[in-house]
Amino acid sequence: MYRKAANVLLPILALAASFGPGLAIAETLNNSGSSGHCPTIAPGPVAIYDLDNILPSVVSQDVVAVDAIRNTLAQYPFAIDGKNYDRLDKVFTQNAVVNYSAPIGVLSGLPAIKTIADGLAMFNRTHHSYGTQYIKICSPSSAIAITYYTASHFLTPDLGPTFAPDTQALYAYGQYQDTLAKQNDGTWKVTYRNLVYQGPLIIDQNS
Template identity: 30%
Template sequence: MLTLQEISDRLEIQELFARYAHAVDSRDWAALKEVFTEDAVVDYTAMGGPRGTVPEICAFLESVLPMFPATQHLVANMLVEIDGDSATARTMCHNPMPLPDEGGLLQCGLWYVDRLVRTAAGWRLAERGEEKAYQVVLKQTTAE
C-alpha cells in the first residue's frame, strides 16, 4: 500500500512530466528550464538529437522546432521507483509533428528514461534520456 507521501511524490512527478511536455510544445524555454536541476544532463541522441546541458538543449530545441507547425508530446504509462529523495522513471511518449508544406506527419514514439531528485522547489529532472521505439513519416494523400 502506498503512503500519503508516496502518492504525493508520484502526483508531483506526473505533474513535472506534464510541465515538461507543455513547455516544449508551447516553446516556453524558461518553463522548460524549471523542470530540471541546474546541473541536469539531457540525452536526445536515441532520436537523432544532441546530448548536453539544459541551456544547450533549449538552444537546440529553439533552433529545430520552428520547422514543425506543431508538436504534441503525449506521455503515459509511467513507471516510477522512489527511494527517499531520488527516483527513477520510464515513461512512454508519443509525439506527432506535422511536417511543413503539407509534407505529412512525423510520428515519434519513445521512452523517456529519467533520474529525478527532490529539491527545495520539489521534484526535478537530474537526467533525461530516451529509448527509441519508432520514428515514421506518414505521407499526406489527396483524395481524387
C-alpha cells in the same frame, strides 16, 4: 516549402534508424546507483527488453511525491508544444543532462537543453502525449521514472479540425527514462533523461 522541409527530415530518419530502438548501454544495468536503492538508468539508456528485469515492483509509495513528480513531467509537453522553452526550468535542474539519442545526442546543462527549440523550429506545431508510466521513489530526495510517449510533429499550418490537403508530419514513439532529485523548495526535477526510441521515426508525406 513543406516538401523542402520534409526532405530535410529524410537524412535524420536514416541516421536515427541506423541506431535501432534499443540504444542499450550495458553499464546501465546496475542495480545499485546514486539514486538510493533504485536501478541505475543513467548515464546511458536501458534497453526496453531489460527494464522488466531491473525495475522493482512498486509495493508502497509516497503518493504525494509521486503526484509531484507526475506534475513535473507534465510540464515538458506544455513547454515543448507551447513553444515556451523557459518553462523547462520547471522540469530540469540547471546542470541536468539529456541524452536525446541520435541525431541530437547529449545536451548538458539547462541552457543547452533549451536549444532543442532550434531543431523544432521547422515544425509549425507539435503534440507530445504520455502513456504507460512507472515512478519509483528511491529515497526522500531521489526517484526514477519511466514514461512512454508519442510525439507528433506537424509541418502543415492548419490548426483546425479539418483534413489537411497535403499532410506532412513526423511521428516518434518511445520512452523517457528519468532520474529525479527533490529540490530545496520541495519540488522534483529531472537531473538526467534518456530518450529511447521504441520504433522507427515515421514520415506522413501525402502528395
